[in-house]
Amino acid sequence: xxxxxxxxxxxxxxxxxxxxxxxxxxxxxxxxxxxxxxxxxxxxxxxxxxxxxxxxxxxxxxxxxxxxxxxxxxxxxxxxxxxxxxxxxxxxxxxxxxxxxxxxxxxxx
Numbered sequence: 001x002x003x004x005x006x007x008x009x010x011x012x013x014x015x016x017x018x019x020x021x022x023x024x025x026x027x028x029x030x031x032x033x034x035x036x037x038x039x040x041x042x043x044x045x046x047x048x049x050x051x052x053x054x055x056x057x058x059x060x061x062x063x064x065x066x067x068x069x070x071x072x073x074x075x076x077x078x079x080x081x082x083x084x085x086x087x088x089x090x091x092x093x094x095x096x097x098x099x100x101x102x103x104x105x106x107x108x109x
Contacts, residue, residue, distance in 0.1 A: 053107040054089060061099040065092075074109040082106060 019027070057068065069083035086092070089104040
């Protein structure tokens with residue numbers, strides 16, 4: 001039989017859990033990479049399209065696409081880009097509207 005000699009454990013020195021500047025920089029970089037990857041994945045998944053909050057409006061007698069787009073454009077903004085967005089949202093090919101039609105439009109500014 002062999003004999004074992006037990007020795008008392010050596011004093012274990014505890015280190016403080018304080019991060020250095022380099023440690024914080026590594027954590028910040030890791031977070032930035034994760035957020036960047038999530039953004040890219042979301043953009044790729046959505047086909048590069050951007051979410052635009054929309055509302056539904058009903059066309060009244062005398063309304064034109066231009067007048068509806070003007071109401072939904074921020075002051076000083078380009079009404080033509082809002083008009084193009086409304087055409088895209090509703091897959092419109094012409095500008096002829098009929099009273100009672102329902103249109104998706106960008107949310108009011």
